[in-house]
Amino acid sequence: AQKITQTQPGMFVQEKEAVTLDCTYDTSDPSYGLFWYKQPSSGEMIFLIYQGSYDQQNATEGRYSLNFQKARKSANLVISASQLGDSAMYFCAMREGETGGFKTIFGAGTRLFVKA
């Protein structure tokens, strides 16, 4: 069963505008973590933001914020003031707790294109 779902294969955004990348997840583990990673063409995985399942507030890291809606099991990434350098592949990931072996699994990814 698909545990992480990213429904947007590709997204376009105008430079300086905000964009939301969707992510939904499925788990029965009460303790889990949600991550977003950026992967540029070089292949390296760049950590962007983390949200724990027990965190009360949405995580923010600079221009990145995570819209965490626990009841809906969604963890959308919002990038504000898009820059040309934001063009990359973005992956949503979930790490389940001890019952899940602390494994991190990834969604299919969303390719973001920032237009000048």
Next chain:
Amino acid sequence: GAVVSQHPSRVICKSGTSVKIECRSLDFQATTMFWYRQFPKQSLMLMATSNEGSKATYEQGVEKDKFLINHASLTLSTLTVASAHPEDSSFYICSARDSGRLGETQYFGPGTRLLVL
């Protein structure tokens, strides 16, 4: 931040040869490391969980005799692709979990591109 290295970064080999990829945590101890593979334009697929001092746990569909994992120390895990074939060509990425921290993220290596001719 924590650093994970992989060696080599790129390897080209002939079909039938074995290839070893190293994953090292440089400034922390990692009792658990993970190996992923990524085909072009696809997501990362977890292959196996490498536990220091014990056998690796493989995901369904991953051949343990093909992808040999050894986690001999708290800072080193190796993945050996035995008798590599062209279909094994892929981007292999390791990640390491900092066992000294709670609620932490995994730290990813820069990846190894394998091309089997």
